[in-house]
Amino acid sequence: MSILTDFREKSFLDKISILNEVATAKDPLELEELLELFLNPVGDTSVDYMVVTALNGVLSVDEQKTVDLLEQGEGKLRTLCIRVCGEFQFKSAVPVLLRMAEENSDPDFLFEVLTSLSKIGGAEALDLFRSNINNEDDLIVVMSIEMLGELKDKESVPALKGFVERNNEDGNYEVCDLTTWKAVECLAAIGTDEALDFIVANLHHRNPTVRRVVTDCLTVLGGAAVPYLTKVISPGSDKDDMILAANVLGFVGDKAGLDVLMDAIEKEYSTDSSVKYAIYEAIGRIGTMKGVISLIDGLDDDDDLIAVAVMTGLDGLVNPGVNKKLVEIIGAGGSKAGKILRAIVTAKAVNVFQGLYGEGKIGRFLMNAIVASKDAEVHEAFRAKLVEIGGEGAEADISRLPEAVEAVGKRALAVDDSKSMLALYRSILTSAGYNPTVAENGQDAYSYIEMNEVFDVIITDMNMPVMDGMEFVSKLRQTDDYADIPVIMVTTESEYSQQELARKTGVNDFITKPFTADQLKAKIAEYVS
The missing domain is CATH 1.25.10 (Leucine-rich Repeat Variant)
Incomplete structure (x- = not known):
């Protein structure tokens, strides 16, 4: 006889104890009684929750019965079976789930099916995921894109590139939507020449968040990204692209990337100080003795910032x-x-x-x-x-x-992912009479805001990992008591649209690298008496 006989007449504690026992034993003989309790709940939230837990346990050891119920069931029973099939990776459920997806266009139901199929894995559902990357429901699109990346679907590359390109058009670039974010990650996961060339070509995407995602993806790829970044570190390349590519090579830290950077210095691919600074800093980040020759050569440059970058690397x-x-x-x-x-x-x-x-x-x-x-x-x-x-x-x-x-007087917050830049900011700010606080990205900087730290001025870089300067300023301006703090953004960006976008987030003014200590002090003095 089932231990669930006369279950409804039991006390609360007995019900919980019995259901715990059923969930642990996972006895298929209890299935019919559990189904009755699931379809006709007792009305107590705790008990009904335990019924679902026990039913999950029993179904987890009987794939065939779960798939049968999946085909026959309706409403919440069907949803539960869909979830069980995914959680326990029941392969025999795949044909049934695919048929259900074709027959039912309800977005909530389709999302449940796609989630289950994503957990089961396998290429059988590839066509379904491909067909849903243009679904009207963003969650379904994101789920489909993620699975195309996991399955390394080369055929989806053109469609994925389309997401990133549309987000770069006039009227679209101010916000990075989640589908674009996932499309970049998916392209990196697929990893074909076409996909990686395209990602590198978008190092300087007009949206700063997309730029950050591109940088993060290339950094995670490591040495595999170096050949594609090498194409950007070359004579005649765009200045902003070269700076961002050098930054990534520094983050990657691969010795093959060091050769590329050293060639760029030796053969003078660029005479722009900001480009040379980015390359020297990247060489220092890679930190091998081979790079010492290039770093020593950097001491001949007249730019003080390059000298600081070189010395940071040499140390x-x-x-x-x-x-x-x-x-x-x-x-x-x-x-x-x-x-x-x-x-x-x-x-x-x-x-x-x-x-x-x-x-x-x-x-x-x-x-x-x-x-x-x-x-x-x-x-x-x-x-x-x-x-x-x-x-x-x-x-x-x-x-x-x-x-x-103990520090007294005016306070300044400087935000930059470059150690040498932060060192330079400290030097300039202290000589100007400020007590400096520094942070390596927007997230670290915002932690000071969350602690209610008070600053007279904030200086931030635009492009940073983890949280870029625009996202940081946007969060800052939405925080009580920080709406009026002067924010100066330091950038190498040559595109006017980027400054306009930064102004919309709340940036007061800009200073372009390379700059002198006196220029930065003068800019700060315009906003702080």
Whole structure:
């Protein structure tokens, strides 16, 4: 006799206990009683929920019975069977589910079927997913696109490219819809030459969120993306494309990408400072000894920002050869020596400092530059290194460093995914009398807003991973008490439409890389008295 006999007359605790036992035992003999309770609920939410749990358990061990009920059932029983078939990957349900999808156009029902088929997997449903990427229901479209990527369907590439192209047209590019986002991810998953060439061609898509998704997808692809990015790091390529491609190569960190970047420097693919900065920073990010030659060559550039990027990279690659070259350059004196000393301090290149500290007057010059800095973080970084070096000379130099004091006065938030840019912002802002806070992306920056931190000015990059500058500013402007904080966006973007889009999100003004410290200070002064 079934333990569910006279179930409705049992006490609440007995009902729960019995259903727990049925769910654990998964005895098919209890199925008929469970079906009756499922189709005619007892009216107690907890008990009815447990009936569904027990029924799921019993059906999970009987594929044939579940598929039979799937064909025969209606309403909620059919929906439950659809879900069970997906959850437990019942392959024999696929023909039934496909037939149901053809016979029923209700979007909610179709979504249930597609979800089940996506969990079961296999190419049998490929035609169904293809046919629904233009469905009127966005959830169905997204589900279908995801499965085309999982099944690596090459035939869908032209249709997927269409989503991204439409989102780049006038009147469409201001918002990245979910279907475009998923189309980019799907193209990356399919991974054909056509798909990856197209993704790289959209590195500079007009929508910043699409650009971020493209960057993320290429970074995840790793070394496989390098040959396609190489086509962009070439003479005559668009400046913005080269910058974004160099950034991705730096994030990927593949040695094949390093060769491409070093060629770009050696053969002078571009004379634009922003492009060269992006390439030097990417070489530093990859961080192999092979890149040292290019980084050392970068010290000949007049741009202070490039010097900081080079020194940030060199700090992780210090060796006797690097120290010897730096001693030679600094020892020669002149403006180049001063630029390098400033870059070491700004980048907090403590390993470079350690290699040069014992070099007589060069070590003295470095200490003078460190002491002159107004950035407490700089003092603390080099203080820690001096403690590590030890000795009477180091102790004497430690005593020269100002003690940390509680920050007072105006505050600035700087947001950029580049460590060297953040280092430069700290240097400029502290010299202008601001207490700087820095963040590597919009999400990290917004965490300060969520903590109700107050800033007098915010400086943000446009293109960043995780959360780009426009999304960050948009969230900022929707947050109480942050509607009027001046926001200056730093960008290399040459397209006017991007600035217009940024203004709509709430950006007050722009400054274009490359810029000088005085130019940034002047721009801030326009908004903060």
